[in-house]
Each structure stands twice: as C-alpha cells, then as structure tokens.
Amino acid sequence: LREGEAVRAIKEGRIRPGDVLVLICAGPMGSGMEEIYQVTSALKHLPWGKHVAVVTDARFSGVSTGPCIGHVGPEALAGGPIGKVQEGDIIQILVDCRRLKGSVDLVGEADSPPQEWSVERGNRILAARPLRADLAPHPDLPDDTRLWALLQALSGGTWGGCVYDVEAIEQRLRESPPWLPKDAGNTSRNSSGTGTGRPP
Numbered sequence: 001l002r003e004g005e006a007v008r009a010i011k012e013g014r015i016r017p018g019d020v021l022v023l024i025c026a027g028p029m030g031s032g033m034e035e036i037y038q039v040t041s042a043l044k045h046l047p048w049g050k051h052v053a054v055v056t057d058a059r060f061s062g063v064s065t066g067p068c069i070g071h072v073g074p075e076a077l078a079g080g081p082i083g084k085v086q087e088g089d090i091i092q093i094l095v096d097c098r099r100l101k102g103s104v105d106l107v108g109e110a111d112s113p114p115q116e117w118s119v120e121r122g123n124r125i126l127a128a129r130p131l132r133a134d135l136a137p138h139p140d141l142p143d144d145t146r147l148w149a150l151l152q153a154l155s156g157g158t159w160g161g162c163v164y165d166v167e168a169i170e171q172r173l174r175e176s177p178p179w180l181p182k183d184a185g186n187t188s189r190n191s192s193g194t195g196t197g198r199p200p
Contacts, residue, residue: 002026003038006054010042017051020091024082024135026058027075027158028149031138037061040068053093055104057082057158067093069104073158076135081106083131090117 001009006021015021026034036058043049043066053067054060057075060068076083085091088110095102106122108114137146152158154172155165 003034003036003058006039007042010039010046015043015046015052017048020053020055020093022082022085022091023054023056023058024076024085024132025137026056027073027077028145028152029075029077029137030057030141032141032145032149034058035061036068036070037064040064040066053091055082055091055093067095069093069102071158072104075158076131077137078153078157079131081126083135084126084129086110086129086132090122092117092119092122 001021001023002025003023006015006023009015009021021039023036023039025031026036036054036056037060039054040060041064043052043054046052050066053069054064055069055072057072057080058070060070072080072082074080085106086109089106090108090110090112092105092107093102094105105119106126107119108117108121109125112121148164151164151169155168
C-alpha cells in the first residue's frame with residue numbers, strides 16, 4: 001500500500017483491529033523518504049486505531065502515535081523483504097519495552113492455519129517469494145532526490161547510508177567496471193581531512 005490507499009482503506013472500513021498496514025515504496029528510492037502522518041492521524045479517529053500497526057520503509061511524523069515501525073531497511077525498491085509482503089500475510093510484532101528490543105517477522109500466509117505460524121516458516125516463504133511486481137518509485141521523484149537515494153544506497157542503505165560515505169561509494173563504483181577506469185582520479189581524503197584529488 002501507499003499512504004493514500006491506506007487512508008482510503010481506513011475510511012472505507014476495510015481495516016480491522018489487529019491488522020498491520022505495510023506501506024512500501026516510500027523510502028529514499030521510492031519517494032525521497034516521505035513523512036508518514038495521514039495514516040496515523042486517520043487511525044486516531046477510530047476507537048480501536050491503537051490496535052492497528054503501521055510498518056513502512058518511510059519515516060514518521062513526530063506527532064504520530066501508536067505502533068509505528070519505520071525506516072525499515074533495506075527498503076522495498078532496494079530488494080528488502082518488505083517488498084515481498086502480500087495482502088493477507090500474517091505479521092508478528094514483538095516489542096520488549098524493558099530490554100528495548102523488538103522484532104517484526106512474517107510468520108504465515110493468509111491461508112495458513114495458526115498452528116503453523118512461525119518465524120522459521122516466514123523466513124522460508126520470503127526466501128522463495130519474489131519481490132512484488134508492482135514496486136515502483138513515485139513518478140514525479142526529482143532527479144536530485146533520485147541521486148541522493150542512489151548515493152545513500154551505495155554507502156549502506158537506509159541505516160548505514162543516512163549520511164553517505166564517499167569512500168564506500170567510490171569503492172562500490174570501482175567494483176563495477178568497465179565504465180569507471182581503475183586508475184580514475186582518487187578522491188580519498190588525507191589525514192587533514194582535505195580533498196586529495198589526483199589526476200588520472
């Protein structure tokens with residue numbers, strides 16, 4: 001789902017207590033890491049809205065409340081497991097507030113009986129399942145945002161690449177010849193932290 005679709009589903013009464021809304025293609029490569037708020041705001045108006053979780057590769061507004069799990073990485077368009085989730089999948093969310101630990105796992109499919117649900121089963125399902133065919137970035141994603149998304153993906157993804165690492169990007173690019181010569185200009189930094197560009 002995208003956020004607009006999720007809001008429509010809430011308004012049309014298609015979301016029930018215990019559901020998990022999975023919003024995809026909203027990370028850096030999908031929409032520039034948009035801020036999710038409309039969904040959590042809509043859920044506040046339902047008497048049981050706090051019993052609906054939202055999982056996304058986007059980020060959340062600071063005023064969002066309820067079970068919100070964002071910045072999921074790798075994002076859907078980077079091949080992350082979130083891009084394989086299908087309608088009706090059974091998702092288990094565990095949060096240990098004392099130990100500050102948590103997990104989000106696929107444990108079964110829509111037609112699998114509860115006694116067969118398990119993290120191991122979910123892992124097998126995801127390993128065998130291809131990415132969704134409908135994954136696509138926002139059609140109006142600006143070029144500078146697309147470039148930023150590629151740079152952060154090359155330097156570690158949603159978590160490792162939030163502040164992109166020039167050395168990591170250069171190393172990844174050099175692993176992809178022949179378009180970048182091995183002896184192209186070295187852009188690594190010296191001990192003083194200044195650029196030390198070297199002509200090829």
